[in-house]
Amino acid sequence: MSTVTQAQEKDLEVFSYDDKLTKMFVIATLIWGVIALFLGVWIAFELASWKLNLDLPWFTFGRLRPLHTNAAIFAFVGNAIFAGVYYSTQRLLKTRMASDLLGKIHFWGWQIIIVGAAITLPLGLSQAKEYAELEWPLDIAVAVIWVTFGVNFFLTLKQRRERHIYVAIWFYIATILTVALLYVVNNLAIPVGLMKSYSVFAGVQDALVQWWYGHNAVAFFLTTPFLGLMYYFVPKAINRPVYSYRLSIIHFWSLIFVYIWAGPHHLLYSTLPEWVQTVGMAFSIALWAPSWGGMINGLLTLRGAWDRVRKEPILKFLATAVTFYGMSTFEGPLLSIKSVNSLAHFTDWIVGHVHSGTIGWNYMLTSGMLYYMVPKLWKTKIWSERLANIQFWSATIGLLLYIMSMWTAGITQGLMWRAVDETGKLVYPNFVETVVKIIPMYWVRAIGGVLVLFGFVLLVYNVYKTIKLAPKEETEDEKFKALPLSASPLDEHGGKHRKLEGLPLVFSVLAFVAILVGSVIELVPSLVSNQFIVKDERVKPYSPLEVMGRDVYVREGCYVCHSQMIRPMVAEQLRYGKVSQAAEYVYDRPFQWGSRRIGPDVHRVGGKYNHMWHYRHMLNPRDVTPGSIMPNYPWLYKNKIKYSVVEKKMKVLAALGAPYSDDEINNSVAAAKTQAQSIMDELAKDGVDAKMINKEIIALIAYLQRLGTDLGGVEDEISSAE
């Protein structure tokens, strides 16, 4: 290597960074961070005290929980990713972003989408698929804006002045390509209105596609971009070289290749074909080492400077983030083991696991990154290190309270659900007993959440003060000099991978192939094989009124608390009825299997109670289940059934494969009204006003009474004592 000679001096190109864009994303991260965390705290208190649902549709847990998850993932973490990616990419590639305009479109487009989400989700405009709740117009906007980001990123790669791309850039490439694929495929749907659509996938297929997406939203939105950020900000903050280049290579490729396979571990014991479950679990175990490769590289980069980690808040945040990354990527494979999963799935253990990732890894790394970036961007010093330290301890203690309360709650409830005594009876046959038991843990969790939120508010205040006291902004961007790309030769001695790092396009193609392999092998058979769409003649499509009722179920986010999947376990069959079968879901668009049982499974609730029970229950669940924490749904008794859209919905469902005849579609309104009348007749006997016939509650009752009845016949009736 040689110094820049005088001959080269004249070739130096002058450029600047588009840090304005980074600053905008920093501010957005702070604003949405407060909102996302506040929503989390609010809904945590809703579980501790149901009255906080306020008897208002926009405030119920079922609608706000999707808003919390979407805000946390896409608004808070999303903006943090963009801030960090724009900041580091320009510096790692020694170039300004290719287009300031595309950057601005990306920024404003993304914020408008978030505002759209904040308006539509509380209104119940939802696809009812986790972290993919946004309806189709917003989905299209997300795809367009994401591609805008991607185009700007790849154009920037093209105009780089650094021949080889650094490991952070590898992770950004994998993120951009994979998220685009995941998002587009999982949101394929046919619109039936401006804000309503039906998934092109149904039942088991829909579940598989959704959890391929859902799991990899964790992988490629919450993990890979953050590993990229870690690889930039950790060595920068500590001034130490990255521990091991070869570890970077091996863990990068193994991580992206293996991660994409692991989605089915969200569907263990479901009606997903068992080979897919087995593969999903096996790859989840194999994922442990690749994940820990990142942790090792992060922690060992900090090695030799631990004394500074004790003192400097930035390093505390970064070291804690990497540690929690290690913890949750160990817990993940553990939870994927079928026998562990049988206990933990549907419980709060999973909720705790997710938050040790999102708070422990994303929140902590974001905080460290902001404390590093903000003083540099605004050319000043952080206003208060003390405040940063207080935030660190507040967030850490809050997080520990969160995780430990959720472990306790999850394991307690899981054990209660499965307890069967020596006479073959459930020890806790009333589901609500298992809910009441863990409510103290809900309080602890909510308090933990408050501490995490409090810490973030301190960060916001600290940044606000820092910016306010910063010197006045210069009108001109700071100038940097570097030689053009042509002066940066391909490293001939560095081995094959080194050469690949000099060819970003080839690198990108290979990364895309790596994530396609698992996707294709797991998804394609499900789309072409009958194994996934088991037909059973006894399973009939929903009646028009049931379709309307199901859409109420979807709108209210019932899936957030109720599963529709009775797993092949003795205790489940005793508690909920006959184990679920794949054929029962073929007309479910979207599938509504759920991921958490805050309330009981409802797959076989059809016929379990009379209409009056449901009528009372939805109005005030505590009337029929003392101790229930479910919200009241008084608006279902005021809103009218929208008969005007019944036919349109039937047509779209028919186009997607539901075997409705033309007659059935043309007469769907009349059929719905007839069914409503028969439900009303029975309710009237119990004293309900006949005027209720056109209210949404009637449609919901129709759907609930249908659930699981096609194949749900109880096999062995109890013989009479006489």
Added chain:
Amino acid sequence: MSNNKRTADNVILNEEERNLLLDHDYDGIEEFDYPLPSWWVWTFIGGVVFAIGYIYFYNFAGAPTLRDEFDQKLAKVEAIREEQRKLTGDFQLAEFQAWQKGENADQMAAEVYEENCLSCHEVGGKGDIGPNLTDAYWLNIKEVTPVKIFSFIRVGNEDNGMPAWADMLSKEELFAAVHYVLSVKGKNTPGKEPQGEKLED
């Protein structure tokens, strides 16, 4: 390998590290090339070997499916439950009456009622979602005797929304429920309108 191109001012601990330092520099970030920690390599290999073995065992080597395992366990529990059903199904009036004379009968009856029946039959059996238990009208039985009430509670009536309580309550708890029904019978508490046939005066 040190050179003067570097812009980085990274902390290098010792000579061994210096030898492991690569000629990479990205915005001042350098990279060591430490060998992979051996425990990590073995974890990695272990994970892959496990995955291959696991997939082979469950998909190709004829291991029992989740469904098989479930069927076996269910058969065992069903056998136990069948025994229990025979036990609870055998209602002897004398046994019931003896139980009624026990010390805790009233208290247990109240507890069982509150936990299981109250939500539909309301306070004191005045009825709401389920029928009024205090009037002279009966919907599901033709004869108001302990054995008939007992049998009906055990078996239930799916169509009316009355669960089969034999699956959830022990024989003693069923006794308690019958005891409660008998204790409110005839009180004519105002509540739900009469349903079914008039069987008593």
